[in-house]
Amino acid sequence: MSEQDPERKTLTLKTRAVKPRPAAGGDQTRARIGARARQVAQLKIAKEKLSRMQAAGGDNLTAEPAQEGKPLIVRKAPEASYGDKFRHGQRTDSRAPRGEARGGSAHPNEPARANRGSAPREPTPRPASAPKALPLRDGAQTERASALVLDTEIFHIFAPCPTGLEEALAAELNALGYAQVQPTRAGCHFVADWWGVQRANLYSRLATRILVRLGQAPVQREDDILELAQSIGWERWFGAEHTLRVDTSAVKSPMQSLQYCNLRAKDGICDRLRDLEGARPSIDTVRPDARVHLFLSHDTGTMYLDTSGESLFKRGWRLDKGDAPLRENLAAGILALAGWDPEAALLDPFCGSGTILIEAAWIALGVPPGITRPFGFERLRDHDARRWEDLKDEARSRILPELASPLIGIDANPDAIEAARRNAERAYLTEDTIQFELGDARDAVAPAPSGWIVTNPPYGERLDEEDVEFWREWSACLKKEFAGWQVDVITSDLDLPKHLRLKADRRTPIFNGALDCRLFSFELVASSYRDKPPAQEP
Numbered sequence: 001m002s003e004q005d006p007e008r009k010t011l012t013l014k015t016r017a018v019k020p021r022p023a024a025g026g027d028q029t030r031a032r033i034g035a036r037a038r039q040v041a042q043l044k045i046a047k048e049k050l051s052r053m054q055a056a057g058g059d060n061l062t063a064e065p066a067q068e069g070k071p072l073i074v075r076k077a078p079e080a081s082y083g084d085k086f087r088h089g090q091r092t093d094s095r096a097p098r099g100e101a102r103g104g105s106a107h108p109n110e111p112a113r114a115n116r117g118s119a120p121r122e123p124t125p126r127p128a129s130a131p132k133a134l135p136l137r138d139g140a141q142t143e144r145a146s147a148l149v150l151d152t153e154i155f156h157i158f159a160p161c162p163t164g165l166e167e168a169l170a171a172e173l174n175a176l177g178y179a180q181v182q183p184t185r186a187g188c189h190f191v192a193d194w195w196g197v198q199r200a201n202l203y204s205r206l207a208t209r210i211l212v213r214l215g216q217a218p219v220q221r222e223d224d225i226l227e228l229a230q231s232i233g234w235e236r237w238f239g240a241e242h243t244l245r246v247d248t249s250a251v252k253s254p255m256q257s258l259q260y261c262n263l264r265a266k267d268g269i270c271d272r273l274r275d276l277e278g279a280r281p282s283i284d285t286v287r288p289d290a291r292v293h294l295f296l297s298h299d300t301g302t303m304y305l306d307t308s309g310e311s312l313f314k315r316g317w318r319l320d321k322g323d324a325p326l327r328e329n330l331a332a333g334i335l336a337l338a339g340w341d342p343e344a345a346l347l348d349p350f351c352g353s354g355t356i357l358i359e360a361a362w363i364a365l366g367v368p369p370g371i372t373r374p375f376g377f378e379r380l381r382d383h384d385a386r387r388w389e390d391l392k393d394e395a396r397s398r399i400l401p402e403l404a405s406p407l408i409g410i411d412a413n414p415d416a417i418e419a420a421r422r423n424a425e426r427a428y429l430t431e432d433t434i435q436f437e438l439g440d441a442r443d444a445v446a447p448a449p450s451g452w453i454v455t456n457p458p459y460g461e462r463l464d465e466e467d468v469e470f471w472r473e474w475s476a477c478l479k480k481e482f483a484g485w486q487v488d489v490i491t492s493d494l495d496l497p498k499h500l501r502l503k504a505d506r507r508t509p510i511f512n513g514a515l516d517c518r519l520f521s522f523e524l525v526a527s528s529y530r531d532k533p534p535a536q537e538p
Helices: 034-055 082-086 098-102 145-150 166-175 194-203 222-230 258-277 328-338 355-365 385-396 414-426 468-481 496-500
Strands: 061-064 073-076 155-160 179-184 187-192 211-218 243-250 290-296 300-306 345-348 407-411 435-438 451-455 486-491 506-512 515-523
Touching: 155 194, 166 179, 166 187, 166 328, 187 194, 194 385, 211 222, 222 258, 222 300, 243 258, 258 290, 328 355, 328 451, 328 486, 328 506, 328 515, 345 355, 355 407, 355 414, 355 451, 407 414, 414 435, 468 496, 496 515
Parallel strands: 243 290, 345 407, 345 451, 407 435, 451 486
Antiparallel strands: 061 073, 155 187, 155 211, 179 187, 211 300, 290 300, 486 515, 506 515
């Protein structure tokens, strides 16, 4: 070191004591939270299911090692190809353009546009009955252990509907091929596998929701609701990555506060998911990913998973609403109760925004009511998106290209006629599928020798004042122009038959929202109302 170099300083590094790690198999475990905790919990659940299936004798089950961020994958040795269910004359390529299969639009959510045409033609052959239940796959390849169970697992389901449509809904579910259908107050119970749950959402025109029962227990106090919610395996369907909404309803329940019962149900769900996965879902009351319904009776609590999401009467096309509109599933239910033949003419002389006629057009064409809308089950865990698309492709292949008989709507309000036309366009119906006309119901002319008049006329708050003369003039038009037709009218005016001077063949109690109504059915017999020749003088 030279004399000009400054004095150098040295830095001393001290060793740091390292705490010994616990030996393998010790009592201390590493606490995980967040996404990693969910992955570990899902891996554990999948391994347990694989162990149970292997113990049951499934030598053809194999497990692939889990990758980072992905759950365990369980595969079953395939016995048949995935496309075998669309053999026997149906296309097997589920990814082919849908427009080619139907000869219509290739929009992914758009049913084939239909029109009636002006040239005379033979009636288009219709399917003999409602779509039959699709067969379960034999040995189909499954990507997740939980999805493997869904092919054989049977669920108890409740489908609520407007009061008065219970028997019609039961008939619809039986026609769709479901088992153990039991109508009850404001709905129907039935059983189905998971794919049957999806078909019910897609095909049911009368149900308001499709609710899958996941748990039921005696409930005498609010803490019983907490225990019930904690006992159900919610992690199979959703987790902390989802948003949640819980709704509570009750009939003759001793509980003092349904709001507190709803809170206890949410606490039980969230506590279970937090204990298993390290986090709890957020609450979203507007557009949640998962919906749970708690129903309380006088001594029982039942918890349902809502697979529909938005109510099923929201088809996706009715944005313009007239005065006192009917919900879509109520309109379809009225057509069912009226016994309307989809190949017969239909007239609505008070059509409003066109709900009854648009529903009738979709029924006659075989368009599934849920074909253009999303569902809640699509956001749940283990949703098989490809198989769901195959199910919708099968439904699209059944849609008819055009109607066999005329559908006509009349209304005196030009704004209502424009709203009806816009709704029909959003329902993928061409302009000549339904004839919407501005006019007076008292001047209507029958478009065919026989058919149905199904209508929701103005009543109650829709009339400025009681106008008995109007009903008498409309009745005179019916007797003169529509002999041989059947008339079905929904109204809250119980004296309507007296105003029309007609005798009702049937009076069906039905609710339009909270409004207590009747569906009056009249049969206009031709011989009874034929104009008689004037009497000759002697």
